[in-house]
Amino acid sequence: xxxxxxxxxxxxxxxxxxxxxxxxxxxxxxxxxxxxxxxxxxxxxxxxxxxxxxxxxxxxxxxxxxxxxxxxxxxxxxxxxxxxxxxxxxxxxxxxxxxxxxxxxxxxxxxxxxxxxxxxxxxxxxxxxxxxxxxxxxxxxxxxxxxxxxxxxxxxxxxxxxxxxxxxxxxxxxxxxxxxxxxxxxxxxxxxxxxxxxxxxxxxxxxxxxxxxxxxxxxxxxxxxxxxxxxxxxxxxxxxxxxxxxxxxxxxxxxxxxxxxxxxxxxxxxxxxxxxxxxxxxxxxxxxxxxxxxxxxxxxxxxxxxxxxxxxxxxxxxxxxxxxxxxxxxxx
Numbered sequence: 001x002x003x004x005x006x007x008x009x010x011x012x013x014x015x016x017x018x019x020x021x022x023x024x025x026x027x028x029x030x031x032x033x034x035x036x037x038x039x040x041x042x043x044x045x046x047x048x049x050x051x052x053x054x055x056x057x058x059x060x061x062x063x064x065x066x067x068x069x070x071x072x073x074x075x076x077x078x079x080x081x082x083x084x085x086x087x088x089x090x091x092x093x094x095x096x097x098x099x100x101x102x103x104x105x106x107x108x109x110x111x112x113x114x115x116x117x118x119x120x121x122x123x124x125x126x127x128x129x130x131x132x133x134x135x136x137x138x139x140x141x142x143x144x145x146x147x148x149x150x151x152x153x154x155x156x157x158x159x160x161x162x163x164x165x166x167x168x169x170x171x172x173x174x175x176x177x178x179x180x181x182x183x184x185x186x187x188x189x190x191x192x193x194x195x196x197x198x199x200x201x202x203x204x205x206x207x208x209x210x211x212x213x214x215x216x217x218x219x220x221x222x223x224x225x226x227x228x229x230x231x232x233x234x235x236x237x238x239x240x241x242x243x244x245x246x247x248x249x250x251x252x253x254x255x256x257x258x259x260x261x262x263x264x265x266x267x268x269x270x271x272x273x274x275x276x277x278x279x280x281x282x283x284x285x286x287x288x289x290x291x292x293x294x295x296x297x298x299x300x301x302x303x304x305x306x307x308x309x310x311x312x313x314x315x316x317x318x319x320x321x322x323x324x325x326x327x328x329x330x331x332x
Contacts, residue, residue: 019091019223019230020064020280028070031057032090034078039192039304039312040096040116040219049073052303053094056115056221056238059293060092063237063285068292082107085224092234096190098148098217109222112235116220116304117316117325119213120152121194123179123187126206133212140165142175142184152215153188172197190217195310216316233279240286243268243328244295246319251294254287267331275331286331296326 023029033041033054041051058068074090081093086108096118099111122141124130133156143149145168157164167184169175176197179187187197191209198204220238223230244250247265249257257265266272270283277283293299300317301307318324 017088017224017227017230019227020233021229023064023091027065028072029057029061029064029092030072030074030090031060032074032076032081032084032093032095033057034081034095035075037096037192038196039308039310041094043073043075050303052116052299053096053219053221055293055299055303057092057094059237059241059289059299060234062288062292063233063240063281066282066288082109082222085109085222088224091223091230093222096192096219097222099220103222108225110225110227110231111220111222112231113238114218114220115238116218116300118190118192118217118219120149120188120215120217121191121213122210123194123198123207124185124210126208128185130210131208133210133214134160134162136164136186137162138164139186140167140184141186141188142167142169142179143188144168144172144175145170148215148217149189156212156214176200188214191312192304192310195312199309229280233281236275236279237289239328240268240289240331241293241296241299242319242326243331244286244290245297245326246321246328249290249295251291251298254290258287264331273331 033049035041035043037051039051040053041049043049054073057071061070062068076084081095081097084090085093099114103109104111122133122136130136141153141164143153143166150166150168153164153166167178169178175187178184180201187194194209198207198209201207221234223234247268249265258269258271260266267275269287270276270285274283276285300314304310304312305314314324316325318326320327
């Protein structure tokens with residue numbers, strides 16, 4: 001018996017994760033989130049989570065379990081998310097996590113798809129008379145003492161060969177105070193954070209966010225390496241959200257769209273093609289996702305866009321036909 005146990009132990013340790021089956025057996029998805037990432041993942045005083053990354057977890061729950069509320073949100077410190085993922089504590093890490101090669105190759109994780117295109121921007125006072133980051137030569141920039149943010153600024157101005165100074169802060173609130181007190185001429189962070197900071201100033205109309213992006217940051221969910229079935233479910237759920245917008249299918253009209261004669265609509269809704277079968281999902285999984293959560297535009301608008309406090313323009317997060325980068329592969 002001891003010999004048999006020793007022989008079987010490596011097989012168990014080396015076995016590939018099967019998150020899809022685990023989620024089904026458990027009856028809920030454990031979604032790792034980071035509080036304070038406004039527009040992506042944040043919790044209010046009543047304990048209700050919101051954000052586009054939070055809504056993705058709800059979409060996954062609708063796809064796999066048929067119920068958008070079959071999610072346990074597990075708040076994690078920003079630096080602990082990848083470890084929690086690798087250990088199996090969470091099924092998916094869904095916050096404002098930037099996709100990078102070093103993370104995917106070195107940390108034992110995979111990024112199935114881009115959920116949103118973000119980036120690091122610059123805010124200045126209108127009174128400075130600056131309309132472009134190209135005019136920021138020699139300025140002092142307030143930024144979090146966070147390696148990615150500082151590297152983004154260094155890479156951007158280094159490529160332009162423009163001098164600059166950094167004021168580093170461990171807390172974002174301290175960076176804002178320094179900017180307000182004119183301890184620096186520029187405030188830099190990712191666009192949602194920067195937009196929210198401007199709205200909270202006593203004179204938001206006196207500050208502008210410049211059009212240039214210091215570092216583009218595609219944001220997306222992370223899963224464990226070697227979990228191909230779960231990888232496909234997460235990837236194609238995001239694709240379904242985008243495809244639904246492309247085809248004009250919303251949470252309000254998805255039921256009526258089942259009567260459409262449009263071939264692509266019928267394929268996406270699982271009416272004339274078994275798009276769920278290869279994923280291990282039921283035929284109507286996309287219908288459940290769209291009806292319970294919405295299409296991509298609905299997610300973006302209520303969390304980041306016109307119906308959210310941030311009111312970000314879609315820009316790169318628009319469909320290709322509208323000047324953005326989003327389009328979905330075919331559901332053939």
